Each structure stands twice: as structure tokens, then as C-alpha cells.
Amino acid sequence: DGGITQSPKYLFRKEGQNVTLSCEQNLNHDAMYWYRQDPGQGLRLIYYSQIVNDFQKGDIAEGYSVSREKKESFPLTVTSAQKNPTAFYLCASSIDGTTEAFFGQGTRLTVV
């Protein structure tokens, strides 16, 4: 099956801990994206990567970090510096950054 896989589906974190969200795609897409979704605010871009070993900050990158060491993988780390990390996180990919993006099923992160 081709697609984008996010794991885990639900994640709980204690305050002060870093946590990493996984995103893997087997679509052979160059571009990958991380978004945060909060009620009433739509999707806000955290980081994106147009190609392996390169990535750019989106609109709300503070408190987050990413890596793109492999084409198929784009993990997102939510650090303790992120003041309000409880949200629904969505990963997406597209062929080359100008075509439609395909989304994973999301990870719901809750800080307890």
C-alpha cells in the first residue's frame, strides 16, 4: 500500500519532555511537510522540506525541530521549549512541492 504513515496515533507527554513524531512515506515524494491543527485556526505550517538534507521553517517553527536524512522519513521533535504543544499534528508529502499534498492520519499529542 502506498501512502503516508504517522505514528503513534495518540501520544501523551509530560511537561518538560521532548517527544518525536514519526512520518514515513513510500510515495517517492521529494517534498514533505508538518502542520499543526488547533480548533478554529486551520492548519499552520511548522516545517517543510523540498529535498533530502534540506528543510525550512514554516510559520510556527519555534519549539520544534526536524531532520530529513532520508527521502522517505521526516520526523518532528516537539521540544520542551514549545509552550503549548497539545494539538493534532499532520504530516504531508507532495511530488515536488507544487502538486497536491497527501496527508497522513495525524498524531494527537496531549501534554499531561
Add this chain to the structure above:
Amino acid sequence: AQSVAQPEDQVKVAEGNPLTVKCTYSVSGNPYLFWYVQYPNRGLQFLLKYITGDNLVKGSYGFEAEFNKSQTSFHLKKPSALVSDSALYFCAGYSGGGADGLTFGKGTHLIIQP
């Protein structure tokens, strides 16, 4: 800078009636525009796109959208609404080169009343 706006938080339509969900955009260069649908606690599903060519584009589940360059709009339409169309709809766009990522509107809740 690029931006996409959805002026309505919610749209209510009776089943069987036509529906329109509005979107306006502000991008540099040629716009690449998309519509997505989201069901509760799920990822987004691609519905349709405008890259170039005909201003009326057709997509999945009977949806279509009309690109209007003079009004910088890309409204989503369907001739006859179904209750199952009830969901959260997002408009999105790139600027021509895609260098700024894919920007989304805030979403519109579409409610189809039986």
C-alpha cells in the same frame, strides 16, 4: 507572502440544494490552488486542484471549483448536497515556485441538513 482566506466558518445547506464554500487567495506569480476535506480526527483528503487551463475544475465526489483570476477566488461547489458531504473543508495554495510551502485557509464547516 501568500495567504488563503475562507470567509465563512460555517455553511449550512439543505440536502439536495446546491452548495458553495468560498475561498480567496493572495499569492505571488501563478497560483496553484487546492481543496481538501477532513472528517473528524482524520487526515485531509484531496478533492481537486487548479494549476492552469480551464477555470472550472472537477474533482472527487461530484465537487467542482471555479477559478476566477479577477476576483482572486476559488470557490468550491456541488450541484446537489448530500448529508455525507458534512465535514470540514480547507482551501490551500502555493505560490508558483512552491518555495514557501503549502498555505491553508482556516477551514469551513459544511453542514448538510436532511
